Amino acid sequence: MASVAQAIRMALHYGEKNLGVKDIFGQDVGAPLGGVFTATQGLKTAWNTPLDERGIISVAMGIAMTGDRCVAEIQFADYIFNTMDLLKIAGNTLWCTNGQTSLPMVVMTPVGAGIFGSVYHSHSFDAWASRLPGWKIVMPSNPLDAYGLMLAAIKDPNPVLYLKSKALMRHKGEELIPGEPSDEKILKSMIDKPVQNSVGWRPRWPDLEEYTVPIGVGKITRKGEHITVVTYSRMVSLCVEAADKLAPEGISVEVIDLRSIYPYDWSMIKNSVEKTGRVLFVNEDTEVTNFGEHLSYRITQELFYQLQARPRVLASKNLPGIGLSPNLERNSVPQYNDIEMVIREIVAEVP
Amino acid sequence: MSKKSTKSTSKAKAMAKSKVRTSVKSPAKSAIKMGSAFAGFPRELLLRLHSLMVKSRVLEERLIKIYKAGEGYFWIGGPGEEAFGVALGLLVNKGQGLEHDWLHLHYRCTPTMVALGMPMIDAVRLMMNRATDPSTGGRNFAGHYCFPKWNVAPVTSPIEVQYPLACGTAHAQKRAGHKSISIVTGGDAGTAEADFATCLIWSSRKGQELPVLITVQNNGFGISTPYEGQHGETEIADRARAFNIRARVIDGNDPIETYLALKEEMDYIRKTGKPSFIEAKVSRLYGHSSADGANRKTELVDPVLTFEKKLIDAGLLTKVEAEKIWDLYEKEGVDAQLLARSEPAPAPESVWDHVFVNNENADWRKF
Numbered sequence: 066m067a068s069v070a071q072a073i074r075m076a077l078h079y080g081e082k083n084l085g086v087k088d089i090f091g092q093d094v095g096a097p098l099g100g101v102f103t104a105t106q107g108l109k110t111a112w113n114t115p116l117d118e119r120g121i122i123s124v125a126m127g128i129a130m131t132g133d134r135c136v137a138e139i140q141f142a143d144y145i146f147n148t149m150d151l152l153k154i155a156g157n158t159l160w161c162t163n164g165q166t167s168l169p170m171v172v173m174t175p176v177g178a179g180i181f182g183s184v185y186h187s188h189s190f191d192a193w194a195s196r197l198p199g200w201k202i203v204m205p206s207n208p209l210d211a212y213g214l215m216l217a218a219i220k221d222p223n224p225v226l227y228l229k230s231k232a233l234m235r236h237k238g239e240e241l242i243p244g245e246p247s248d249e250k251i252l253k254s255m256i257d258k259p260v261q262n263s264v265g266w267r268p269r270w271p272d273l274e275e276y277t278v279p280i281g282v283g284k285i286t287r288k289g290e291h292i293t294v295v296t297y298s299r300m301v302s303l304c305v306e307a308a309d310k311l312a313p314e315g316i317s318v319e320v321i322d323l324r325s326i327y328p329y330d331w332s333m334i335k336n337s338v339e340k341t342g343r344v345l346f347v348n349e350d351t352e353v354t355n356f357g358e359h360l361s362y363r364i365t366q367e368l369f370y371q372l373q374a375r376p377r378v379l380a381s382k383n384l385p386g387i388g389l390s391p392n393l394e395r396n397s398v399p400q401y402n403d404i405e406m407v408i409r410e411i412v413a414e415v416p
Numbered sequence: 417m418s419k420k421s422t423k424s425t426s427k428a429k430a431m432a433k434s435k436v437r438t439s440v441k442s443p444a445k446s447a448i449k450m451g452s453a454f455a456g457f458p459r460e461l462l463l464r465l466h467s468l469m470v471k472s473r474v475l476e477e478r479l480i481k482i483y484k485a486g487e488g489y490f491w492i493g494g495p496g497e498e499a500f501g502v503a504l505g506l507l508v509n510k511g512q513g514l515e516h517d518w519l520h521l522h523y524r525c526t527p528t529m530v531a532l533g534m535p536m537i538d539a540v541r542l543m544m545n546r547a548t549d550p551s552t553g554g555r556n557f558a559g560h561y562c563f564p565k566w567n568v569a570p571v572t573s574p575i576e577v578q579y580p581l582a583c584g585t586a587h588a589q590k591r592a593g594h595k596s597i598s599i600v601t602g603g604d605a606g607t608a609e610a611d612f613a614t615c616l617i618w619s620s621r622k623g624q625e626l627p628v629l630i631t632v633q634n635n636g637f638g639i640s641t642p643y644e645g646q647h648g649e650t651e652i653a654d655r656a657r658a659f660n661i662r663a664r665v666i667d668g669n670d671p672i673e674t675y676l677a678l679k680e681e682m683d684y685i686r687k688t689g690k691p692s693f694i695e696a697k698v699s700r701l702y703g704h705s706s707a708d709g710a711n712r713k714t715e716l717v718d719p720v721l722t723f724e725k726k727l728i729d730a731g732l733l734t735k736v737e738a739e740k741i742w743d744l745y746e747k748e749g750v751d752a753q754l755l756a757r758s759e760p761a762p763a764p765e766s767v768w769d770h771v772f773v774n775n776e777n778a779d780w781r782k783f
Contacts, residue, residue: 120614127584163553164770222773331783
């Protein structure tokens, strides 16, 4: 099975070969490194930029303004904050010009904790991103979705933020990407740059097929009856683990992998919560003005009288940073035990 | 024109000439050579420059009147930048698509838009936030033009972001293999923003140079803060020189000098694919914006009146002819205001239009 990094790489290759992507760029995105997570190794249109996040975003905007397709990378979301006003402008350009100037561009950036990356390699960006009207925002949780969402992002005529979990980059999934060799050793030999003697190396791309995950469409990863857990990105596998562990105890957990932050799959959430009457939102951005709070608010507005328990948001503590020591990170970002405990609490709550 | 302003103009010219230092080959000689009072410009071109400069001035003064009459909420614009802006607009390879020049303009670009062919009514519609405003549909301030049919990128309120965007369009132009270029304008105060440095860095990387004409309209102020309070460098052009970008300082109040300099640098960029830099000294005749009163600063050089006087003195234009031109545009401005007044405001429910392309729903209540 491909890793998320390999899936993104294959999606970008498919994009430059078939979907008109002409530029894939960012710091260390081109040769020789091919991205700090190897997600852009061997790509024909990948190139290195100066160490200048604002330059990366604005050049992407300029390229997109001409109608050319590009994928830009900010090496870590932790360093995207100095581009915030440019992201605002990219999101409002179509609106400000009354529909005249669109910016079909993809910005991808690694997000979240889980790699013990300390203060500036652990930031999340989903809550911030949700406050950028005009952007679509996606967050894959596995390689197949990483591939399908990247293709959807490239094809979308709007600016799309593609938030990829740092900790998931080497994570492998359970489903093959269409065209991916079933033997992961073969895939590795085809598309991974050798660690030694890589001079002159060229990838041999598998015969990949088009596969898109529509933006705005979630996925039910575990069906259940007693509680709905709405999550995305790295937290999906932890929530699924909790669902599987609790099932033998008779606690039936429905897990929704939202996949897109904006637009989001409200009908999937609504239908599920109407059935279960209980809901937990899990993500790893900080807890105050968290995107999960918006969803929780909407639940209380639209489904208040169908609820059997208070909706809850489980997110990272509202701290200035995530400390390097595992003791600090684990006490800042939701962990498996936190998720299991809160699910148990909500299920036990009596109206 | 006062003696003082004549002196300062001459001084600026002399300074400009002395500061044209190039780090690469000398500029190709322009088809139109300097020498005579009007550098051998055909009369037709001189009168066209004058007419468009007057048109832009009358239009800006109309916009200020609209603001002061309470028919618009805010005015910002470019009276004082007519010599630079009109010359630029006339020299652009105008059109849509990569084979044409891209323009990344600041909010004092009305003269360029007028020279490109924008009718007055379209600036008035923007000023009066009408639904018919072709740039923004009544969503944005005066001077925030957007004309895709001429590759005029949307003007933004955050200053200086247009500079690195020009590197993006130039990158696409270069790849497409055309001789088109990207042109960026902006103020002197904004050069303090990191985006200005971004433009210098990205456009000048060795072997990866970009066809960008980087210009700064130096009016000596950032809102109320004088130039001296913001700059340590002798000339802003020195910053470009540090990146091996060919750079010059010109008197942007002189349409002839500006026209020649722009043409020369545009030719150089088209020929070499490399960036070039022009710092143009200009006047800010009505202050920063309506926020500081939008009142005429009589002590500053007026490029329109100065040029007009030169033409009259040289017998290329009579006073009567000049007055007719002012009157003609004044009438066009008044008529535009009357027409815009009769046009609809944007509908309240249109706020959700164009959040996403093709009006795909962006309202979460409808997800």
